[in-house]
Amino acid sequence: MRRFLAARSTGFSLRGRLVWQFVALSLVLVVALFFAVRLAAERASRASQDAVLGAAVIAVADAIRPVDDGLAFDLPYAAFSMLGAMGNERIFYSLSIGPRHVSGYEDLPPPPVPAEALSPVFYSADYGVNRLRLASVTRRVLLEDSLREVTVVLGQTRYGQALIARDTARIAAWVGMGFLLLAVPMALLAARAVIGPVDLLAEAVTRRGPQDLRPVRHPAPRELLPLVGALNGFIARLRGALQMAETFIFEAAHRIRTPLSLVRTEAEIALAETSDEATRIRLRRMLRAIGESSRSASQILDHATVLYRSEQFEPEPVDLAALAAGVLRALEPVAEMREIAFVASGLDQPVRVQGDGRMLEVALRNILDNALKYSHDEGRIFVALRRQDGRTELTVEDEGRGLSPDDGDLSGRFRRGSNVGEIVGSGLGLTIIEEAATAHGGSFSLKPRAEKGACAILSLPSSPSPSA
Amino acid sequence: MRFLLVEDSDDLAAAVVSRLALDGHGVDRAATLLEARDFLDSAPYDLILLDISLPDGDGRDFLARERQARRDTPVIMMTASASLSDRVSTLDRGADDYITKPFDFAELLARCRAVLRRHAGAADSRQHFKGFTFDALAATLTIGDETRELRARELRLLEILLSRPGQTYSKSHLIDRLFSFDEEVSDNAIEVYVGRLRRKLDGSGARLETLRGVGYRLIPE
Numbered sequence: 233m234r235r236f237l238a239a240r241s242t243g244f245s246l247r248g249r250l251v252w253q254f255v256a257l258s259l260v261l262v263v264a265l266f267f268a269v270r271l272a273a274e275r276a277s278r279a280s281q282d283a284v285l286g287a288a289v290i291a292v293a294d295a296i297r298p299v300d301d302g303l304a305f306d307l308p309y310a311a312f313s314m315l316g317a318m319g320n321e322r323i324f325y326s327l328s329i330g331p332r333h334v335s336g337y338e339d340l341p342p343p344p345v346p347a348e349a350l351s352p353v354f355y356s357a358d359y360g361v362n363r364l365r366l367a368s369v370t371r372r373v374l375l376e377d378s379l380r381e382v383t384v385v386l387g388q389t390r391y392g393q394a395l396i397a398r399d400t401a402r403i404a405a406w407v408g409m410g411f412l413l414l415a416v417p418m419a420l421l422a423a424r425a426v427i428g429p430v431d432l433l434a435e436a437v438t439r440r441g442p443q444d445l446r447p448v449r450h451p452a453p454r455e456l457l458p459l460v461g462a463l464n465g466f467i468a469r470l471r472g473a474l475q476m477a478e479t480f481i482f483e484a485a486h487r488i489r490t491p492l493s494l495v496r497t498e499a500e501i502a503l504a505e506t507s508d509e510a511t512r513i514r515l516r517r518m519l520r521a522i523g524e525s526s527r528s529a530s531q532i533l534d535h536a537t538v539l540y541r542s543e544q545f546e547p548e549p550v551d552l553a554a555l556a557a558g559v560l561r562a563l564e565p566v567a568e569m570r571e572i573a574f575v576a577s578g579l580d581q582p583v584r585v586q587g588d589g590r591m592l593e594v595a596l597r598n599i600l601d602n603a604l605k606y607s608h609d610e611g612r613i614f615v616a617l618r619r620q621d622g623r624t625e626l627t628v629e630d631e632g633r634g635l636s637p638d639d640g641d642l643s644g645r646f647r648r649g650s651n652v653g654e655i656v657g658s659g660l661g662l663t664i665i666e667e668a669a670t671a672h673g674g675s676f677s678l679k680p681r682a683e684k685g686a687c688a689i690l691s692l693p694s695s696p697s698p699s700a
Numbered sequence: 701m702r703f704l705l706v707e708d709s710d711d712l713a714a715a716v717v718s719r720l721a722l723d724g725h726g727v728d729r730a731a732t733l734l735e736a737r738d739f740l741d742s743a744p745y746d747l748i749l750l751d752i753s754l755p756d757g758d759g760r761d762f763l764a765r766e767r768q769a770r771r772d773t774p775v776i777m778m779t780a781s782a783s784l785s786d787r788v789s790t791l792d793r794g795a796d797d798y799i800t801k802p803f804d805f806a807e808l809l810a811r812c813r814a815v816l817r818r819h820a821g822a823a824d825s826r827q828h829f830k831g832f833t834f835d836a837l838a839a840t841l842t843i844g845d846e847t848r849e850l851r852a853r854e855l856r857l858l859e860i861l862l863s864r865p866g867q868t869y870s871k872s873h874l875i876d877r878l879f880s881f882d883e884e885v886s887d888n889a890i891e892v893y894v895g896r897l898r899r900k901l902d903g904s905g906a907r908l909e910t911l912r913g914v915g916y917r918l919i920p921e
Binding site (some may be wrong): 492493495496500512519673 | 706709711712715718719722742784788797798800802803805807810811814815858870872873876879880882883
């Protein structure tokens with residue numbers, strides 16, 4: 233039996249999606265972190281080096297002093313050596329008075345805006361092959377009786393800073409990689425924690441028996457409650473529909489049976505009273521059809537009973553031996569009519585199983601009914617109950633026509649063996665037995681006997697775990 | 701056998717009464733539980749055929765009251781709803797057996813015999829004919845001191861023949877009465893049982909005569 237229909241998959245897994253999203257998010261964060269660290273490091277080092285450069289340019293400017301015949305100017309080497317502290321940097325300077333270049337590199341790029349006041353102006357510019365960071369400061373000096381603007385420009389390469397920035401970036405990159413590697417197992421863990429309750433719920437629903445229509449009571453996270461609620465609502469509606477169908481079946485069977493029994497009785501009387509052979513043949517056909525429909529009605533009721541009871545399966549100890557003996561007693565008169573003898577063994581001592589007594593009774597009755605139906609007159613039916621390897625087995629063997637080799641699986645609903653001839657039957661019997669067996673965690677098989685006839689085996693766990 | 705049929709549908713009751721009369725059984729019919737009580741007070745019955753749903757109550761409650769009052773006439777419940785809980789509750793309340801409508805009369809009679817057999821001594825089922833005594837419940841034929849066992853179909857055949865001694869029954873009539881309609885039976889099948897019964901009737905003062913092309917009858921020797 234198919235237990236559930238596979239839902240159409242959207243092609244992605246929630247778990248996979250969660251993991252990928254966690255990892256992708258981590259990647260974005262790591263890259264952002266990398267750039268942030270690099271930028272911050274660069275800024276910090278530039279700011280500190282600018283401070284040194286600024287101090288140096290001010291020191292140079294302060295070293296300019298007017299003397300009698302012009303300006304005196306000393307390069308402050310201490311300041312320059314500070315500039316080289318970061319590594320082998322190249323240092324350039326120029327000194328100009330007004331627009332006139334006086335000393336140093338003449339073509340050093342001038343500041344974009346003239347420096348005012350005391351604080352230096354910082355800027356970056358290319359000079360030859362070098363990228364320079366420059367600082368410029370302007371002082372007013374009394375020269376030849378007039379105030380002249382003296383501008384000092386001090387430039388410096390920043391190879392050391394670039395090196396430090398590269399180091400910082402490398403460290404940031406390693407740290408980022410570390411985070412990323414850590415993010416993968418963490419994402420897997422987080423996804424498992426999130427998906428776990430969904431998996432458990434799905435498992436709890438999947439584990440249910442095919443007839444289990446109780447509401448889902450499995451604890452579910454808040455986000456899944458609407459889904460569970462919808463599922464339970466659906467189950468409740470299905471139960472309602474099933475119950476209505478059952479009531480309908482019982483009611484319909486009842487209504488059909490009363491007029492049917494009148495028809496049957498009248499037909500029997502007519503058959504006994506008429507001697508016209510053609511009429512007798514018609515009446516026999518009629519009686520056979522009535523037999524068939526009343527048997528079908530019984531089996532439909534049995535099937536409804538089994539479905540209903542397996543849906544609310546509550547196992548309790550059942551004495552299978554007493555049950556089988558009772559069913560045999562009930563069928564004895566029918567067997568006797570055709571001089572069929574029941575040969576029972578193992579029914580004199582209680583044999584307990586966990587199960588639903590009524591469902592098992594329906595199953596036993598249908599097994600024996602089937603055996604009776606296919607037995608020859610004056611045949612024997614062997615009924616044996618025994619415990620074997622932790623299972624309880626009821627074997628019913630008949631000496632009838634058996635099964636034809638190409639029948640294979642006989643249990644499909646309304647299917648019948650190919651060699652049943654004129655024997656009345658709807659074929660629902662085997663389905664009923666099988667469903668009752670399944671509800672008990674057991675199994676049912678029907679196979680040909682070595683000698684003649686068929687052998688039906690109902691196998692139940694001796695102390696079964698409920699199927700639900 | 702003497703039956704009390706408690707059934708509210710007039711048509712069905714009339715049909716069942718005629719059908720049982722065919723087998724030579726006497727049947728009184730009550731349409732309600734009240735009528736049933738009157739019948740039971742006025743005459744002894746071998747067996748009650750009791751419907752479950754009746755105009756003035758549930759047949760099962762009636763049955764429970766009968767059993768409480770220690771009146772133990774065997775009861776076979778008849779019902780149209782064959783639900784399992786119906787059957788279980790009926791047997792719990794003291795019914796001897798249960799049969800679902802529409803029933804096979806051969807099965808009903810087989811069930812009646814089984815029930816009456818369990819109530820040993822409740823009914824005198826012996827019939828005398830010429831030199832033998834036939835006991836339908838014990839399934840025996842007694843000739844002088846010798847008791848011969850009858851198998852189910854021999855018994856049924858003798859029952860039919862004895863219900864109207866001397867009457868000729870055709871092969872197909874006997875087949876209809878002896879076999880279930882669900883079975884596919886050849887015309888010759890009846891000959892086996894006639895042959896067996898004939899041997900058991902040896903020396904009984906009665907003879908099972910074959911009228912070639914017509915049928916069989918039971919006649920004094």
